[in-house]
Structures are given as structure tokens and as C-alpha cells.
Amino acid sequence: MGIQQPAPAELLNIYYYLKLTRGLEQRVIALYRQGKIVGGVYLGTGEEAIAVGSAAALQSDDVIAPTHRDLGANLVKGITPKEYMAQYLARQTGLTRGRDGNVHFGDITRGIIGFISPMADLLPVATGVALTFTLRHERRVVAALFGDGASSRGDFHEALNFAAVLKLPVVFICHNNQYAYSTPLSRQMAIEHVADRAKAYGMPGITVDGNDVLAVRDAVAKAAARARAGEGPSLVEGKTMRMRGHAEHDDASYVPPALLEEWRARDPIDRFAAYLRDRKVLDDASAKAIDDRITKEIEEAVLFAESSPLPDTKQLLEGIYAA
Numbered sequence: 001m002g003i004q005q006p007a008p009a010e011l012l013n014i015y016y017y018l019k020l021t022r023g024l025e026q027r028v029i030a031l032y033r034q035g036k037i038v039g040g041v042y043l044g045t046g047e048e049a050i051a052v053g054s055a056a057a058l059q060s061d062d063v064i065a066p067t068h069r070d071l072g073a074n075l076v077k078g079i080t081p082k083e084y085m086a087q088y089l090a091r092q093t094g095l096t097r098g099r100d101g102n103v104h105f106g107d108i109t110r111g112i113i114g115f116i117s118p119m120a121d122l123l124p125v126a127t128g129v130a131l132t133f134t135l136r137h138e139r140r141v142v143a144a145l146f147g148d149g150a151s152s153r154g155d156f157h158e159a160l161n162f163a164a165v166l167k168l169p170v171v172f173i174c175h176n177n178q179y180a181y182s183t184p185l186s187r188q189m190a191i192e193h194v195a196d197r198a199k200a201y202g203m204p205g206i207t208v209d210g211n212d213v214l215a216v217r218d219a220v221a222k223a224a225a226r227a228r229a230g231e232g233p234s235l236v237e238g239k240t241m242r243m244r245g246h247a248e249h250d251d252a253s254y255v256p257p258a259l260l261e262e263w264r265a266r267d268p269i270d271r272f273a274a275y276l277r278d279r280k281v282l283d284d285a286s287a288k289a290i291d292d293r294i295t296k297e298i299e300e301a302v303l304f305a306e307s308s309p310l311p312d313t314k315q316l317l318e319g320i321y322a323a
Ligand SMILES: Cc1ncc(C[n+]2csc(CCOP(=O)(O)OP(=O)(O)O)c2C)c(N)n1
Pocket: 069, 117, 118, 119, 146, 147, 148, 149, 150, 151, 175, 177, 179, 180, 181, 242, 246
């Protein structure tokens, strides 16, 4: 199944989303240090190519089930910088109307299944959404993202097995970022690649360079085409590195500095910029125009969030459902 290579405009769009993701996250770090953020800060620094590349491989009515490292995928699906900032500053204008201070949000109208927890809990939900698509004869695909640690959990096994048996249209995408909180890969699985797990469920398992946005996009697009054609799920593993702590409270002192240096040299955004410049898709002028646009959007987002009201206790019971 050949996948069309992106046109220059789409390549620049991917570059924009990679840089917007990094820029927004860096601004959130600064706000956190200023004590303006109430909760924890979970970032995908260094892992942007998996988030953006996965979402860029989908069709507009496909659905994502993101992790706490997937701001880039949320942005591609239509979450705005203003909503993201208001979410982190716990304002009424945020995605959870100020009830959560970080990543527990979603919006099914924009194809984003609400994030529950990073521990694979969303994978059976994503599989259920894919079952709905199949029962309704809708040719839509679910991209379900998770971490390497999550792949050692029971609900991962149940979701992949169920999806494979029923040939459901799911692409399971692993951010293999080498650590599950402070636990290195070798302490939580006895195989080399997360993609090796696919064989046990009877689905294809593909390992790609997770810091190469086009490799991720290509692998996910092929898996999505397969799923859309009724041939069932796939497991795509992107090898990457978590370049910050588990969250911003964690200085990641348990990660060998040399390992971080090794991965810093493979930064997904620097690499994609070099690729685009090589192909004459990006030059100084277009790079500056994109940077200026992002700086303006981030500034506007912070202003919007800071001037939005905090939640009002009178609204506490709105949107609460009881069976
Ligand atoms: C039931 C439960 N146990 C523990 C946690 C704390 N926790 C959140 S993410 C995480 C590690 C996840 O590792 P991985 O799946 O590799 O994703 P990563 O954070 O590395 O992207 C842990 C232990 C939790 N949220 N819920």
C-alpha cells in the first residue's frame, strides 16, 4: 500500500505543529516556575514527532486517544493554543472549564477521546470506539497512543487481543521513550521492542524511528489504510526519548546524562528542519515567518488564559452525570 509523500505545504504544516508544540510546552514550563500553574506539568519534549506524525497521518473524521505526551496530536486535531493555556491555568475557558489543571481533557466533536490516565486505561475505550465504527459501517480509524510502561499493563493486553479478534480499525501507537516514570525499559519488559508484542495478538508490529516525523506518519498512514480496509489493527512503536522528567516536579536525575545527550543530537524538530532546508522547502524567511506566527499565538494564548476567570463554585455541578 503506497502512501503519498506530503506536498511542500503539508510538510511546512507538520513543521509548524512540531514547533508550536515545543513552544507552548516551553511557555508552560516558565509559567510553572512562576507558580502560576496549579497542578503537575506533563510534557512531550523530544517526542513531538510521534504526536504530530500520528495525527498528520489520519483523515479528518478519524479519532485519537492521546497520552499525556501528545499535545502535538491534540493541536493537529484542532485544540487551540488558547484552550491549552486556559486548561493549564485552570480557567473557565479551558477544556475542562477549570476543573483539571493539566491533561485530562478531550473533545469527541473534534475527534479526541477524553484522556483518563496514562496507564493504558484508554486503550479498551479506544477499542470500543473502533467497534462502534465497525457496527455503524463507518470507515473511520482510531489512533490509540500509549507509553512503553503502559504496554506492560493488563488493559493493554485486553484491548489488543479484542481488537485483533474482531479486526477492529485501531492503530495502537507506542511512544517508547525508554522510561516509565523512573523505571528503565529493561526493568519492565524482557523483550527488545514493544512491537514484538504484536505477534502474540496476531497483528503486524512495526518499529520506527520515533524522532523522524515522516517515518511515523508513513507507518501510521499505512496501518490506518489497512484498518480502514477492514484488515484489522496494527501496533506501531516509535523509539524516542523522554527529554524531561516524568513531570516538571521530577528532575529525572535517574537518567544517565550521556543518554540524554545522545538523544539531544537526534532532536526530532532540528532533524526535520534540516531535512526541509535540504529539500529547499524551508529557508530563513519561511522559518522566521513560522516562528513569528507561533510567538504571537503563544503570547495571545497566555494573555487570553490569564485574563479568563477561575472556576466559580456555582458551576461545580454543571456537566456532572449520575446513573
Ligand atoms: C494506576 C496508576 N498507577 C501509577 C500512575 C502514575 N503514573 C503515571 S504515568 C506512569 C508511567 C507511565 O509510563 P509510560 O507508559 O512508559 O509512559 P511515559 O510516562 O513514559 O510517557 C506512572 C507510573 C497512575 N497515573 N496510575
